[in-house]
Amino acid sequence: MLSVKRISDRYQQQAVDVLSSLLRFRTVGDSSTVYHEAVSYLDKTARQMGLTSQIMYPSTSRPLLVIKLDGQSKETLLLLSHLDVAPVSNDSHWQYPPFGGYLAKDAIWGRGAVDCKGLVVVWLTILRWLQEYRKRLKTSIIFLVTTDEELGTGDSLRWVVERISTKKYISCALNEGGGYPIQFGQKSFLTCQVGEKGHSLFFTTEQDKIKKIEPKKRDKVIHLSQPLSAVSHHLVKILLPPLFTQVSPRLLTAILSWQQRNSPQQLDLTQLFFHQAIIHSGQDSLSLDFRFLPDNMRSIEETHQNLQNRLRLQGIRWILQHCSPSTSSPIHHSLYHCIHTTINSICPQFNVIPHITPGYSDSRVLRLMGIPVFGFFPLITGTPITNIHSDDEHLKTSDLYYAIEILLEIILRVTSTPTAGLL
Incomplete structure (x- = not known):
């Protein structure tokens, strides 16, 4: 399905294992102890991969994790995701326990598999690959993992970005919100979230x-x-x-x-x-x-x-x-162009279309700070997005693998040349 493969079976298996482990943390509501345990687990995992990570505390109950990968310049690409998840109304309505992290039917099951622990694992796997293969990047990368996105306040993200010493060098960001396959007539498309109502x-x-x-x-x-x-x-x-x-x-x-x-x-x-x-x-x-x-x-x-x-x-x-x-990022930005050209190159059965979503995420916080953000978590084999915030949320293992490959290719292209902004 893709014309490129960089991620080995070893990386894929570890991605599944880490996601299954993350899904077992019941990171919902005000369970501050569980948030600390989940962030500590992710911090330990990142360090074992040889990555530089730091736990920070915007509040005593909602820690966050910062992982950095230095490039040749201070210019920075921001990667976002979050560990907090939507509530589960009734555990018994699920095929598999919502906080069990079960691998079944070629998918990983659990609340947050798509929104948004799956993307946490995608970014972590990509950074591990970049670190292990010693890729010399022109652009630096900062990966932020928050624990209050579902609250809708954006407080933690705002707090940490203001404290990043290289804040003024953040050129753009990648986040959740798009990447869902849509068919119009005989043509297939992937959405890219460029704004929010x-x-x-x-x-x-x-x-x-x-x-x-x-x-x-x-x-x-x-x-x-x-x-x-x-x-x-x-x-x-x-x-x-x-x-x-x-x-x-x-x-x-x-x-x-x-x-x-x-x-x-x-x-x-x-x-x-x-x-x-x-x-x-x-x-x-x-x-x-x-x-x-x-x-x-x-x-x-x-x-x-x-x-x-x-x-x-x-x-x-x-x-x-x-x-x-309302917020939006310019569709003539070089990062949007890179997403579009990468999909055309390695996954030509799809085209990319811009999308405005009715709900809002932490992307709006960055857009209001003047940082362009594009939501793109490609699920090209059709993981159902209707299960997000609903029963039986799950992520197909094929979508996890393909998302890592696609987003790695995008990041390699973005970080190999300075992201100049508008084209």
């Missing part, structure tokens, strides 16, 4: 004005179209003839939905082409929940006002309860 939550208690809001607007998702963003425009140009960039978002959604109807995993196209709003009814109040696409033409305040105007909610005093801005 923003999220704002408002509420009001103005009873007289609440009564005037039409019932049909309440408690349902309202899709609000906008002109195609740079990401959506690029996506449409890849998937359809050029004239379709002038077509309305609703028609594009219908056309592309039909094209991907036979794809085992599908893009939520409404998330790519529309802002979304939900007006939640309460007994004495209303809340207004916005999920909005990146828009470099408007400030976040202007975006809020524009969305409220389009919903005809002017004149209501909305109180802002939560706001997380």
Whole structure:
């Protein structure tokens, strides 16, 4: 399936063993003891591989791990992943225990196999290979493993990046969020996450004005179209003839939905082409929940006002309860180009398409700090992403092996030449 193979069976077996071990740590909720045990295990494993690692403490309950590999210059590529995982609602609903790390049916089973302990093991294996084979890299590499990503605050990542002595030399980063296979018609693609929607939550208690809001607007998702963003425009140009960039978002959604109807995993196209709003009814109040696409033409305040105007909610005093801005990385960046060309070179049955995700990860923290981030954990043999945050999460061993090969090739290409930025 790949035209390159650098990783030996010995590396592959160790990757499976380390992932199985990591999955046995119940790193969920506020189990501070387990986080320390998991990070200590990873630190010990990294040191046994000959890597330079350090445990740091943004808080007493949530340690993190920093692994460095020096290159010939201070310019730095950042690799991200996390050890904390989503909760498990009921262990008995799983085919195999969610914190057992079982190897069965050609897959490793457990909460966090895909999100995101699998990627931890991918980065660790790649760094071990680079260290063992003494590859002289022009670019340095820092691998950060956090334990609070699922909280959504980004506190640990923000804390550690501010303390990295070479922070100003961080040129770009690779993280989770993309790499999922999608089929449009007869063509196969891998997503690359280049941005995340923003999220704002408002509420009001103005009873007289609440009564005037039409019932049909309440408690349902309202899709609000906008002109195609740079990401959506690029996506449409890849998937359809050029004239379709002038077509309305609703028609594009219908056309592309039909094209991907036979794809085992599908893009939520409404998330790519529309802002979304939900007006939640309460007994004495209303809340207004916005999920909005990146828009470099408007400030976040202007975006809020524009969305409220389009919903005809002017004149209501909305109180802002939560706001997380949308973020995006430029699709003309050299790292995105490297991902694209590497896939075309070693895995030509796939092409790469940019993707904006509705939820947010630690990538937004770096983007808000001015560091371009691209989410790419390639699962080319079809590990189901629907099991993430759900029952029976697992990672196919073939996807683990291929992800190591693909991301190693990308990193070799990125670190062999300075990552200049925009092309």
